[in-house]
Amino acid sequence: MAITSEQNILKQVDGSATFQIDSTKVISSVTGPINVIRQRNEEPTSAFLSICVRPASGLPSTRESYLETKLKKIITPMINMEQYASTEIQIVVQILESGEREQFTCMELSCAVNSLYLALLNAGISLKASFLSSFCACKDGNIIVRPRMNELDFSTSHHVSVFSIVDGKSDELIYSDSLGKTTEDELFKVLDVISNDINKINESVRETILQGVVNDYIWKF
Amino acid sequence: MPSTDNTLPIPNILTLHSLFSSNPPLRPSLRPLTEPRDLKISIINKDNGNIEIKLGKTYVSCKISAIITKPFEDRQFEGIFNINTEITPMCSPLFSNGGGNDFSTSAPAIIPKTVISVEENEDNGNDVIMGGGAMMGLGVDQTSIEIMLSRLIEKAVRRSNALDLESLCIIAGQKCWSIRADIKFLNYDGNLIDAGNLAVIIALLNFKKNDIEIIGNGEGSELVIFDENQREKVGLSVLHIPLSVTFQFFSTESIERNIKGEKGVISRKIKEDSDDEDDVNDRMEVDNDEVGVESESRSSNEIIIVDATSEEELLSQGSMTITLNSNKEVCQISKSGGLNIEQGKILECCTIASKIVDKWTKQIKQVLIDEEVKNRDLKIEKELSVVNDRRTS
Amino acid sequence: MVLSVAESSYIYDSLTSSNSSRIDARKANQYRPLNANCGFLPNSNGSSRIYNADGIEIITSVKAKVVRTERIADLINVDIDIHGEKDNTTLCQQLTTLIKASIMDSFQFDLLKLTGKYYFQLFIDVSILYLPEDFSASSYTLYSLLSLISMNVYISLKSTKLPFLISSKDDFDVEEEPTFSDDWELSKFLIPQDSKNTFQPPLIFVVGTAGEKAIIDPSLEEEEILEHGICLTWSNSKVTTPIQSLTLSTNNTKALKLSLISEAIKLVKNVAPDVISALDTIASQESDDFNNGF
């Protein structure tokens, strides 16, 4: 299952990145810190995150605004918000292609988190820790990491988790969302599996970041 | 961002001014006035018509989706085709979410004082208020940009009947295909109209929908949808390829001279001191007398460029969009306000546009052929592998 | 509008004194000048325009459509739009309901009957092109506007012409869509102009009272000192419901005497025939020229 990612593809924003797992592709952009656009959003002690998710096709609906809420919950604790007091960080997540049915959001959420991480890095926003996300589906006690559309359709439960990365290894659980019939044992197994998978994703993502640093190297000719 | 090519490192308005007012006028990138930037087409997913194009640094993605629905009451023999254009802050922080809001606070410092300021109008959707003559110039508020953009692309593709709507009808009055094109503007560097138009058309040409068949007649009929393993997907019936070319107009003259012509020059000389400084629009005015003398010999000295970058749009004093296909049929012309242009110049523009459209059409067709070849190879490979599988099993 | 104590007491006293006079020297039963004309919309069956010196301008169009329906209530549709305001403001909704109700109450529906199965459906569209900015939303303003609209609707209904039916009237047995003559010269008025017995569209009058006096069409200044406003409907040569007492933007409202209501009715009875004959004259003078009224 191919993972591809790329940083710094858009010129007008401060940071941007694409992230693709299989047939789900997401592009994110980060602009900021900038002055707060609407006065009432200004917060005196921390930054205001404006997150906007656009679907692959059609107009944004409640599904997208729920994704926005989830992303906000995941990202807010990862940014040093106090450092950007009374400013705004503008985030746009555009789903380019979605490899799941609209009843699911796990691939999109997971890719969005990963692309957003890269975009935040690219924009030079101060983060508390690195973080990455992956997802899996369970059926009859079997766990399938990064399932395809079919496998997801037939699963009894599916899980999305976000872990922080410390020393190149997944470290701490940041966020986890499980839907469908599941048990406590399954949850912990899933968390272990995802944590291992994130280590794999991390390898590929590190490449991208490295490449990004090389490309941005200021003194080149 | 450091850059090694010939473009200006910082969008320097003054440099732009002086380049344009030089004789002959130059563009910052030294690109000829009537030549568009390089068009790069990449097909992401051939079946669902997901494509990306790059026109210079302007980066647009378009995706087509098709579903079966009920046709409109008043158009029972036709399918439905919608184009969705939305501008998000992703393509430039100058734009905000949801449209119609002020972006003055978030805008970087490069924006010069606009000729006419932008007024935010949140509640009154009907009153459209805008600034400068440029179509996509930054002095224009987002609502009007979005309206013009969506209308121009819609007229170029939908109203010119590029997509054969009648072929989308399945059972008259009951079922039809509804095709939807979602244009996503990812990066803004001028000329969103042409790029958006190109993206939709290329996506439509690449899109393939599932084959269907109606089995039985009358009440007992069933609609069967085949997936791609059963029957090959079928393309849409695209009748012609309309492409837009947007021109930006510049002038080194004052607005008065543009309107009044030579007479204006004379009257200006009479009351020179009063007029000289207070013309707000005279941003680009160079030395009065010299140009005045020159312009008497020339009929007019509007500078016309195609495929403007964001900096050029910033400065533009007027724009015109022409949509053509390679059969030399004009599908739409839209010009309002901005510099007044002689009719000869407009026809000249049409000829230029026609050349550009021909060039683009050729490129698009080449991409299609390449894609076809690639596809065919894949298919043969697949068939062979299946035959192999059978033998082994 | 805020009047000083002196101003308001002057207006009030001169109005209630035995030798009563209104500040603009009108008689108690005298309207302010109004201009109206009709028949200028080529695409409508009937149209009219009315405007007063305040600049309030209202245009009404009546369009007829052939429908096959059994529901009488669907035959008359009223739509009021205030230029520059959003749809469905409370003012708009109130006006629409009141006008529609007043028309429905008195309408003679057999005028719309075309054949056994087909009817004309009327669409009455009212555009209020301009309202002065100090036009507050008190119920007095609502009703004075209502009064203007009702006159406007009256003229347009009176001037509405319908095409001449050439197919048979009786289609109970034979299924036949109604066909009409192409010749517009043959068209007939919806409400025949000659006979006196047919129905008259309703008119709404606003009467203000102060002391024992009742005055018609109070101006904004007068409204400030009035003790009461009464709205009366005049339909088919008699005063009918709705009769309503209005809230004024004034603070010297007093309890309403019964005698004042009959006073108001008397006043309306006095005024209405003149108003109707004036409106009828306008309705019969059809003109293509939008600006004939000047």
Place this chain on the structure above:
Amino acid sequence: MSEIDGHIQLKSTIFLPSELAQIAPDVTLNKYINAGYRPSLRRFNEFKPVIISKAGISRYDTSINGKAEEMNESTSVIGSSSVKCGETSAICMISAGIIEDDFEAVNDYRTRLDADIIVDNDKEEIENVLGGELLSENGCVYPVVEIAKGSTGPPGDEEVELGEKLFETLLHSGLINRDELKIDIGLKSIDENGDEVILKGEEANIQKKFSFVLYARIQVFGRTGPLFDQCYAALIKALKDTKLPDVYLNERESSLRTRTGKRNANVNIQTYDLVCDQVKYRELKLRNDRICWASTLGIVNVKEERHDEEGDAEMSESNHIGKTIILSDLEGEAEDNIMKRIIALSNGNDEFASITIERGTGERLTKDVIKKALKLSQVRASDMIKKL
């Protein structure tokens, strides 16, 4: 706090407890928790009492008079419930619409022969088109949550979040079998004797298939307490109460109408006159093992203060021992600000329909804590599901 130390005379400001709660909710919370209580004076894992009842406003609810025949005929609500917890009540109303299952693709073996290449795994193909097990088996409800706030307008973020979360959890929990929503449609016709009869199944010979779509409208009054838990309870309760009417086609009206189209071609437009029976209904059956109870649990790390005599400045790190406490039924501003949360939907029987873990800020979230929280939610669920 200790950072604000000036060289000038230090003077402590004393706030009333209510003032302090507003200025620094976290400090207040800490104080309370150190004392072993919560601002609401409940114990840490003490739940609030919940009153769950039928709202009695649905169509099939008999009127207050107790006459069995009388129904609320004027309403289209087919299931209702009310849940009251503390100062917040939620009222849920279920209504239904009918859709034609027509655009679900028909995949037929006859036509399959057309394909040049026959793919082996047939079964998967079919279900793939239908949308897999999940979509072919799990029915759903489209909930809209409205929090009374005294003004109208588009739904706020919170309302959208609640609605979407309810939708997602309910769909994936498989509470409603999709077949349950299919309509066994009858044909209303007049037999030889001139009586009205309703034909079903084979006799009726109706080609089209129809399904119910359920909509839920949840109105929330008050905003204390975890709204999601209450909304979920209200929704489940209302669904249990839901009754679906019998539906039949009216024969007279189902004839074909011919209209002349633009190009003089004839278009057949079929109109259905679907009629819902006024009286007859069936109950909506839910999968009982999937009925869950939602518990939103907050997690706080408290720095326990040893009650030493020394002042703040003297306190060293060793004096603080991190302690993790799980709070149930979050309530009040201080507790609303806890971002470290675990939301678990348990059926009280070792199974969960959804588990959401949000780390928020602060200390690490350990496995033990998660385990503890899940345990707590199970205990609560096994207790509450009986009441539903």
Place this chain on the structure above:
Amino acid sequence: MSHQELLSPEGFRYDGRRCNEQRNFNLELNTHPHAADGSAICSMGNTKVLSLLRGPTDSNDSGLSLSVSIIQPPYAKSDRVQVSKNDRRFAELSLMVQRTLLQSIVQKAYPRTNINIKLTILSADGSILAACVNSATAALVDAGIALYDTVTAITVGIHDISPLIDCNAIEEIDLPYLTIGTISNSKINLLLMESKTPLDKLQKMINLGTEGCIQIRNQLDIAIRKSAIKH
């Protein structure tokens, strides 16, 4: 309507006009002296557009802000159609009118100013945009707003090889047509074409259009003079 009927072999159009014959053009200024600072009504055949202008008034912006809104009441067409208030087509039309007018106003004379124009299409029978531009220009003149020049507009359709000026609604449905607006030296300010036309016919249409605009301008001049004498 068949293609043949729109232009007979003898050169007569459906409504009896010749190719280069305009419909009855009537322009009146200052029709609503009480309701607006500038007002005008422009009728081109059965198309009637009323414009009410309010301004110049104060504004907080640094320059001139001109707002144009077009409203088409439900009775404007022969079939009753309700136009929604955020109809994109009308939003585009008002934007085009606004841009066109803005170019002819002496903007430097109106800093921190608001001008608000409301256009009401009382009756629609083709050439809506042209009638709107003409009517709004007249309203600007009536309000005494300083203009460099007036903009006048007209539509031109094309039937095979013959261009037809001032199209009515029936012709607009079946024939390609464009709306053209020019200033006094025949430079083009407004050009809108939305239907497919062969490139080589464009010149003919634009030529006739510019001439038509001159005609309209003369009539506008007469109307302005007339209203000046009256007051």
